[in-house]
Amino acid sequence: MGHDRTLPARVLSIAIVDDDAGVRVSVSRLCRAFGLHAVPYASGGEFLAALDAGTAPADCLLIDAHMPTMTGFELISQLLARDVRIPTIVFTADATPAVPAAYVAAGISNYLRKPLPAADLMAAIESAVGGA
Amino acid sequence: MTVELSPLTAGHAHDRGRSLLTVLLILFVLSIAGNLIGSILRYPNIGSAVLFPPYAVLTAALAVSPRRHWIWLAGVSVLAHVVTFLFGWPLSWLLLANVANTARALAAALLLTWFLSGLPRLDGVKALLLFAVAAVVLAPAVGATIGAANVVLHRHVDSFWTPWMAWYVSSALTGLTMIPAMLVVFAYAGGRRRAGATGRRVAEAALLALALAATCGAAFLGNFDGPVSLPLYALFPVLIWAALRFGAAGASAALTVAVVVAIWGVDRGVGPFRAPVPEDNVYALQMFMLFTSAFVLCLAGVAAGRKAVVDLHGALLASVHDQVAVIDADGEVIETSDSWRRFAERSDVPAFDRVHVGDRYLALCQAVAGGRDGTAARIADSVRSVLGGERRRVELEYDHRHHDAVVGSYTISVEALARAEGGAVVTRADVTARRQAQHQIDEQRREVFHLARVAVLGQLSGAIAHELNQPLTAILSNAEAARMLLRQQGGEPGEIAEILRDIIAEDRRAAAVVERLHALLRRGERHLQDIHPKELVDDVLGLAHAELVSRRVDAVALVEPYLEPLCGDKVQLQQVLLNLILNGCEAMAASPSPRRLVVAVGADPAGGVRLTVRDHGAGIAPDLLERLFEPFVTTKPSGLGLGLSIARSIVAAHGGRLWAENNADAGATVHCFLPVVAGPTAPAIHSTSVAGAVEV
Numbered sequence: 001m002g003h004d005r006t007l008p009a010r011v012l013s014i015a016i017v018d019d020d021a022g023v024r025v026s027v028s029r030l031c032r033a034f035g036l037h038a039v040p041y042a043s044g045g046e047f048l049a050a051l052d053a054g055t056a057p058a059d060c061l062l063i064d065a066h067m068p069t070m071t072g073f074e075l076i077s078q079l080l081a082r083d084v085r086i087p088t089i090v091f092t093a094d095a096t097p098a099v100p101a102a103y104v105a106a107g108i109s110n111y112l113r114k115p116l117p118a119a120d121l122m123a124a125i126e127s128a129v130g131g132a
Numbered sequence: 133m134t135v136e137l138s139p140l141t142a143g144h145a146h147d148r149g150r151s152l153l154t155v156l157l158i159l160f161v162l163s164i165a166g167n168l169i170g171s172i173l174r175y176p177n178i179g180s181a182v183l184f185p186p187y188a189v190l191t192a193a194l195a196v197s198p199r200r201h202w203i204w205l206a207g208v209s210v211l212a213h214v215v216t217f218l219f220g221w222p223l224s225w226l227l228l229a230n231v232a233n234t235a236r237a238l239a240a241a242l243l244l245t246w247f248l249s250g251l252p253r254l255d256g257v258k259a260l261l262l263f264a265v266a267a268v269v270l271a272p273a274v275g276a277t278i279g280a281a282n283v284v285l286h287r288h289v290d291s292f293w294t295p296w297m298a299w300y301v302s303s304a305l306t307g308l309t310m311i312p313a314m315l316v317v318f319a320y321a322g323g324r325r326r327a328g329a330t331g332r333r334v335a336e337a338a339l340l341a342l343a344l345a346a347t348c349g350a351a352f353l354g355n356f357d358g359p360v361s362l363p364l365y366a367l368f369p370v371l372i373w374a375a376l377r378f379g380a381a382g383a384s385a386a387l388t389v390a391v392v393v394a395i396w397g398v399d400r401g402v403g404p405f406r407a408p409v410p411e412d413n414v415y416a417l418q419m420f421m422l423f424t425s426a427f428v429l430c431l432a433g434v435a436a437g438r439k440a441v442v443d444l445h446g447a448l449l450a451s452v453h454d455q456v457a458v459i460d461a462d463g464e465v466i467e468t469s470d471s472w473r474r475f476a477e478r479s480d481v482p483a484f485d486r487v488h489v490g491d492r493y494l495a496l497c498q499a500v501a502g503g504r505d506g507t508a509a510r511i512a513d514s515v516r517s518v519l520g521g522e523r524r525r526v527e528l529e530y531d532h533r534h535h536d537a538v539v540g541s542y543t544i545s546v547e548a549l550a551r552a553e554g555g556a557v558v559t560r561a562d563v564t565a566r567r568q569a570q571h572q573i574d575e576q577r578r579e580v581f582h583l584a585r586v587a588v589l590g591q592l593s594g595a596i597a598h599e600l601n602q603p604l605t606a607i608l609s610n611a612e613a614a615r616m617l618l619r620q621q622g623g624e625p626g627e628i629a630e631i632l633r634d635i636i637a638e639d640r641r642a643a644a645v646v647e648r649l650h651a652l653l654r655r656g657e658r659h660l661q662d663i664h665p666k667e668l669v670d671d672v673l674g675l676a677h678a679e680l681v682s683r684r685v686d687a688v689a690l691v692e693p694y695l696e697p698l699c700g701d702k703v704q705l706q707q708v709l710l711n712l713i714l715n716g717c718e719a720m721a722a723s724p725s726p727r728r729l730v731v732a733v734g735a736d737p738a739g740g741v742r743l744t745v746r747d748h749g750a751g752i753a754p755d756l757l758e759r760l761f762e763p764f765v766t767t768k769p770s771g772l773g774l775g776l777s778i779a780r781s782i783v784a785a786h787g788g789r790l791w792a793e794n795n796a797d798a799g800a801t802v803h804c805f806l807p808v809v810a811g812p813t814a815p816a817i818h819s820t821s822v823a824g825a826v827e828v
Binding site: 020022023025026027029030032033034066067068069071092093094095113114115116117118 | 593594597598599601602603604605606607608609610612613614616617620631634637638641678680681682684686
């Protein structure tokens with residue numbers, strides 16, 4: 001693959017926010033297999049709490065768009081409101097191909113559809129982190 | 133004679149004019165003849181006729197004609213009288229006699245048409261009695277009063293009552309013997325009846341006429357010198373024949389012949405009435421004919437009444453479409469409808485359906501049932517229980533099969549026969565066509581249900597893709613993680629095993645989604661099974677999960693524990709619940725968060741399960757609460773408005789009820805009551821119980 005070699009020497013920390021346990025666990029596992037440090041969170045609230053507690057040092061955020069109580073977009077808005085700027089990738093299980101306008105307006109360009117192959121995910125992380 | 137009434141309004145004015153002329157002509161001829169017959173024999177002193185046929189002729193002509201013709205009829209009758217008697221009688225006598233005659237006939241005709249409402253038909257005992265009261269008892273009194281006054285005025289007779297009695301008895305005799313026959317004559321003449329006599333009837337009538345002529349001759353024209361006038365009795369069988377076979381009209385015609393011959397005999401001094409005093413002979417003749425007529429006409433009335441009943445009975449049995457058999461208390465067939473007989477003659481029906489009059493239906497059914505025929509056993513049981521007085525009515529359904537295929541569906545009802553001797557009426561109806569139609573309706577309804585499901589799932593397609601993409605994502609990520617680990621050879625076997633276990637679990641999860649979808653998309657037969665309410669709610673909420681999430685709806689399931697399982701079609705009930713949940717979501721589309729949707733299932737006091745879907749939306753306009761369940765009524769901007777109407781049909785097909793109420797605080801609640809039916813082996817919910825289910 002080779003993507004890992006292009007990543008910075010420091011082990012990147014990826015926060016994965018998804019209410020679906022299966023997706024959360026498997027994507028975390030995948031990130032770890034690629035040598036990343038992955039921390040799963042079951043909801044936006046959980047991530048924000050960790051952030052407030054200072055236990056969520058994330059280089060990149062991987063957020064599911066559809067979550068009950070707090071959607072991916074709401075989480076992004078919250079982060080913007082707190083002026084927390086972390087490179088963010090939104091992924092969704094929706095079949096809709098277009099990136100919702102709200103995300104575009106919020107400056108989110110990394111909008112991926114599930115299921116996403118490892119190569120695409122790594123490329124997205126790379127570009128997000130690299131572009132930051 | 134077979135006689136039919138033609139509608140009174142039939143025929144053109146021209147035809148009516150011609151029929152009036154015919155009636156007048158016949159009236160004139162018969163009146164002249166009657167006047168001449170009347171003159172044959174008169175009371176020696178009083179001068180009034182023993183029999184006065186013009187009374188019967190005019191009365192009958194009036195009774196069958198419209199009132200506006202009466203003036204013409206009366207005029208012609210008077211003319212005939214005047215023409216006959218102009219010479220030899222004083223004008224004043226003639227005048228008053230005509231007043232008496234006309235008044236008598238008018239009274240009789242008025243009473244007859246009033247009593248017998250319209251066209252008089254003497255076809256029963258009651259009609260004959262009313263006829264006798266009108267034309268034999270009352271009307272003659274009118275004529276007798278005027279006529280007796282006429283006699284007193286012109287003959288200087290001392291007593292008023294002697295001529296009164298003579299007039300009265302003569303009129304009564306004339307009315308009784310002759311009017312029934314005359315009514316028929318004028319009914320034909322006026323076109324109010326049409327003849328339909330068969331050759332056999334005409335031959336019988338001719339034979340009767342011959343016998344009548346012979347016996348009348350023997351009875352009234354011979355000189356039999358014995359203690360009892362035996363030839364007189366020879367008349368009776370002939371008169372009875374006329375009464376039984378030709379009704380009141382035939383009897384009246386025969387009696388008219390008899391009385392005329394008798395009068396002729398008395399006039400010539402022959403026959404049985406040969407007493408030395410002429411008044412005695414007249415009196416004896418009149419009494420003999422009066423009582424004979426009364427007896428013969430009574431018999432005719434009874435015979436006509438019986439014939440009417442028998443004809444009606446026969447017509448009924450010939451006309452009923454359903455197959456009817458009457459059985460006696462022992463289960464023997466005593467009468468069948470023509471349709472039953474035709475059915476029993478078919479070779480392709482079971483033995484227990486091939487029964488005719490005289491067969492022992494109950495015994496036959498029992499015998500066939502002995503050969504382990506379930507249907508025969510059920511019929512035998514029904515018949516026995518009704519004949520035994522255990523039940524008044526039993527109804528059962530059965531199919532005729534040929535090579536295991538249903539070739540006909542029937543219902544049989546056995547009902548107790550309401551008579552002292554007991555018995556039962558068995559009615560078999562062919563419901564094959566109705567069944568097939570019902571079957572077709574059921575099939576179409578299933579098709580509509582299916583289309584509605586497809587439509588609902590179409591609404592859910594985005595959410596379903598989402599629901600499938602989740603496990604697919606997990607599987608892909610897991611698999612790629614495992615491959616990476618294996619390539620790096622740094623993975624522990626334990627970790628790989630864990631990944632594989634997760635892959636399997638996620639795969640199953642995806643399969644479950646597909647399975648649920650497939651079940652809903654399938655266009656299967658109705659399949660009844662036990663359904664646990666909790667399972668139903670979990671399944672549907674699982675299916676709608678992604679949709680609920682994307683609509684930001686927080687769905688809560690409150691399912692009471694220990695609920696009885698429902699019996700029904702799982703897919704259809706899922707469809708109903710899914711529909712209600714999506715409607716609830718839709719109702720809250722414009723509401724701010726939190727959008728709470730509560731799906732609750734609990735025991736209903738009415739002995740079933742109450743399922744409610746409660747939203748916190750804007751509620752339903754009161755006038756829409758009930759109309760919402762009608763087809764094509766919707767509150768959504770897009771949507772056909774079929775969902776709730778179909779949901780109600782499905783619930784109704786399960787014997788339940790579906791309705792909506794507004795909540796006290798906010799939003800609306802849709803209630804669904806479903807009865808708990810014992811087990812999937814319970815009788816299938818019959819499609820006919822789906823009241824108004826075919827709404828779509």
